Amino acid sequence: xxxxxxxxxxxxxxxxxxxxxxxxxxxxxxxxxxxxxxxxxxxxxxxxxxxxxxxxxxxxxxxxxxxxxxxxxxxxxxxxxxxxxxxxxxxxxxxxxxxxxxxxxxxxxxxxxxxxxxxxxxxxxxxxxxxxxxxxxxxxxxxxxxxxxxxxxxxxxxxxxxxxxxxxxxxxxxxxxxxxxxxxxxxxxxxxxxxxxxxxxxxxxxxxxxxxxxxxxxxxxxxxxxxxxxxxxxxxxxxxxxxxxxxxxxxxxxxxxxxxxxxxxxxxxxxxxxxxxxxxxxxxxxxxxxxxxxxxxxxxxxxxxxxxxxxxxxx
Amino acid sequence: xxxxxxxxxxxxxxxxxxxxxxxxxxxxxxxxxxxxxxxxxxxxxxxxxxxxxxxxxxxxxxxxxxxxxxxxxxxxxxxxxxxxxxxxxxxxxxxxxxxxxxxxxxxxxxxxxxxxxxxxxxxxxxxxxxxxxxxxxxxxxxxxxxxxxxxxxxxxxxxxxxxxxxxxxxxxxxxxxxxxxxxxxxxxxxxxxxxxxxxxxxxxxxxxxxxxxxxxxxxxxxxxxxxxxxxxxxxxxxxxxxxxxxxxxxxxxxxxxxxxxxxxxxxxxxxxxxxxxxxx
Numbered sequence: 001x002x003x004x005x006x007x008x009x010x011x012x013x014x015x016x017x018x019x020x021x022x023x024x025x026x027x028x029x030x031x032x033x034x035x036x037x038x039x040x041x042x043x044x045x046x047x048x049x050x051x052x053x054x055x056x057x058x059x060x061x062x063x064x065x066x067x068x069x070x071x072x073x074x075x076x077x078x079x080x081x082x083x084x085x086x087x088x089x090x091x092x093x094x095x096x097x098x099x100x101x102x103x104x105x106x107x108x109x110x111x112x113x114x115x116x117x118x119x120x121x122x123x124x125x126x127x128x129x130x131x132x133x134x135x136x137x138x139x140x141x142x143x144x145x146x147x148x149x150x151x152x153x154x155x156x157x158x159x160x161x162x163x164x165x166x167x168x169x170x171x172x173x174x175x176x177x178x179x180x181x182x183x184x185x186x187x188x189x190x191x192x193x194x195x196x197x198x199x200x201x202x203x204x205x206x207x208x209x210x211x212x213x214x215x216x217x218x219x220x221x222x223x224x225x226x227x228x229x230x231x232x233x234x235x236x237x238x239x240x241x242x243x244x245x246x247x248x249x250x251x252x253x254x255x256x257x258x259x260x261x262x263x264x265x266x267x268x269x270x271x272x273x274x275x276x277x278x279x280x281x282x283x284x285x286x287x288x289x290x291x292x293x294x295x296x297x298x299x300x301x302x303x304x305x306x307x308x309x310x311x312x313x314x315x
Numbered sequence: 316x317x318x319x320x321x322x323x324x325x326x327x328x329x330x331x332x333x334x335x336x337x338x339x340x341x342x343x344x345x346x347x348x349x350x351x352x353x354x355x356x357x358x359x360x361x362x363x364x365x366x367x368x369x370x371x372x373x374x375x376x377x378x379x380x381x382x383x384x385x386x387x388x389x390x391x392x393x394x395x396x397x398x399x400x401x402x403x404x405x406x407x408x409x410x411x412x413x414x415x416x417x418x419x420x421x422x423x424x425x426x427x428x429x430x431x432x433x434x435x436x437x438x439x440x441x442x443x444x445x446x447x448x449x450x451x452x453x454x455x456x457x458x459x460x461x462x463x464x465x466x467x468x469x470x471x472x473x474x475x476x477x478x479x480x481x482x483x484x485x486x487x488x489x490x491x492x493x494x495x496x497x498x499x500x501x502x503x504x505x506x507x508x509x510x511x512x513x514x515x516x517x518x519x520x521x522x523x524x525x526x527x528x529x530x531x532x533x534x535x536x537x538x539x540x541x542x543x544x545x546x547x548x549x550x551x552x553x554x555x556x557x558x559x560x561x562x563x564x565x566x567x568x569x570x571x572x573x574x575x576x577x578x579x580x581x582x583x584x585x586x587x588x589x590x591x592x593x594x595x
Binding site: 053054056058059061063064065066067068069070071072073074075076077079094095098099102103104 | 378382424425426432433434435436437439440441442443444445446447448449450451452454455473474477478480481485
């Protein structure tokens, strides 16, 4: 794969969704966006202006938005419900379970403000449980791209793959890791580095941190295998099993350490009966108003802690 | 287009009795299910499935069909009775309600049963799905209509009103909502549990065109459907149907406990005997 050498450019992954959905809406008239008032923030305004006939805004009524999307899906539409992650997961969780997952309808939930990225909005708006909630629902796919370009590719794949899916984006700008030609497959981890001493598995906005940590470890002579596990369900089990040849795995996620990427990886490791895992993520506690970087630091989701945790595992 | 043969009011009344018998038989054989609300909805279901709705049992996913959303999904037996009598499934399927492998799941399941347009069962959610279907018809410039049935107790759910405001915003005059106003829910009367106030005025205030009928008068049901058919006034329709829970089986009528209880042998025999005599 090709990794941009010195990533300096940054873009919020919600922008990736907003740009890609316009392209998809033009190609396929069945692509719909169901907004829940916050279209401006979720970057769906361009879609709304370009394709008013494929756009619905239900106002501040998430549950109804979910049900309406399911109704659209029964007629062959491919609705993308667009809102913030905390509402798109928890406020409409039961509606998505009953009306999208249970009947296995082609409903996509596309959410900005994933994880701690809505830092200054405070703990009420930071989505730390969302991927875990959806991971437990049968038929559901759960995805978070690491940067702008990978998010665009994953949104495109989601639109062209049948089934209910949850896609999560960042509010804040995150570094661009991939170039626009990089291809992604839902459920297939992207290997960023191959190594033999320690494996790091990250997703979403933590992939860049993991990449920096890996480079620092390499400078200290430690060989790192690094995976971008953009899809946590279905999990690329094979890729995790391959990490067991190394046997030492650090997971990194901008999500509660319960029931997200770290848990998914740990399940495989436990079932295989070998290897050790250290989970870096939100420490099962609510956030507060603070800069995103400060909140990440409070939870130990930092380059320094990834490096330290990898070294601890090696000793 | 599939055209149903002209069904007379007398024939629809007979079908409503057959539907009731089938629904009660299902619940009796399963020894589980919801007879009370199935019986209150029976006459409307008869008019929809044997006259009004443009559906094709041989092609249940026909894209131009009228849709039916049973938002009060627990009264599935009455919809299953209609699907069995219309030939969506073999009639004998009524013997399999709630059994392993049956298309007749405890609550409607669109993956398992032909003729179910959306899975329901969790109250308050179906109307939103119906709005999505009706909106798709408008956007695709299709003629099909969407019929939804909601329970009165179900209108205690906030999502019903979220869906209602959306139906009005998008001018879904192709959406016809029946409220099965039988005034009972599991724990008691709707007045005791959570008063609905004037349900018709509430829908009217949201912007619906509303009607109020006796939900057991086939004449009134047919008349109201004649009235709303072909409407292009931009208003979704709400038909408040005043009904009696358990209608047609004397000992079930207006008795809270028959919400979700199956009849025993003796009760079943009495029910069949009473239904054979028609509605009182």
